[in-house]
Amino acid sequence: MLQENERALEIIKINGPMAIIPLAKELGITVEGARFNLLKLAAEGLVESSTEVKGRGRPQQIWSLTKAGHSKFPAKYQEVTIKLIETIRSVFGDSGMNAVLAYSAEDLKAKYSNVLGEENDLEGRIKRLAQIRDQEGYMARYEKVEGGFLLIEDHCPICEAASACQKFCQVELQVFNELLGGNVKRTEHLFSKGRRCVYEIKEP
Known part of the structure; x- marks a missing residue:
């Protein structure tokens, strides 16, 4: 306790x-x-x-x-990831960084698809996604609201890496849309003066 x-x-x-x-x-x-x-x-x-x-x-x-x-909450990858991002940009330029992000998107989608594919309805998929993200340190949960759902992440365990390359955030939003039917919009963002990240998912 x-x-x-x-x-x-x-x-x-x-x-x-x-x-x-x-x-x-x-x-x-x-x-x-x-x-x-x-x-x-x-x-x-x-x-x-x-x-x-x-x-x-x-x-x-x-x-x-x-x-x-x-900083008392889980933080992963930090210095190693930031150094890796800087190295990729320095050696391979923006095209190299974009290739890494594209691979990251496909990898993340495959990882989540294996679990979400077991659910037939939208709420079930969102619930499983929240569980996975929570296990990964995002302090994630979901809420049912009028017209859809909210996926709420009260912590970002890759905050330092994301601040070094905010396209990681774009990758996550892209993957969520592909997995949940293209009705996902980020309504609060840690890097846009928000205190957390919140995603609004509309019923199709």
Whole structure:
């Protein structure tokens, strides 16, 4: 079982910046207990607070993760992948990088197709895709909404690599569309001032 402070980090990661009362409710502890955990995390540089005013009510203290807080979640490939990207660009140029991305798209599609192919309906395929992505460290889940579904990824385990070559994000969107019938649109993006990546999948 996760310790309370680790659980607090996970809750803020999933929900985004939060006030202390809903955080305490999620943790199942008192407000004072939640405040103790947050102050401990703040002392470690993992969370920070800001003041938010809504309407005529009293200002609220809102807690969010710092960069160090985000780094507590799974991160894969990092330095090795970034170095590899730089090497490919340097030696083979953009055409070489594009060839690698094309291969990556086909590899990813084949990998996911093997599992998603077992599902006959759209929701089943989305559910299995969310499970795979979650296992890969994306903290993925899906929600059913009016007219379709949302695939939500609260973490990016290849964030550093994707920031070095954002075409990796294009590859993922392309693969999702091919696997789910071409009705997928990214509505929130980590590299477009979003706090996570969210994909909207429409019913055909």
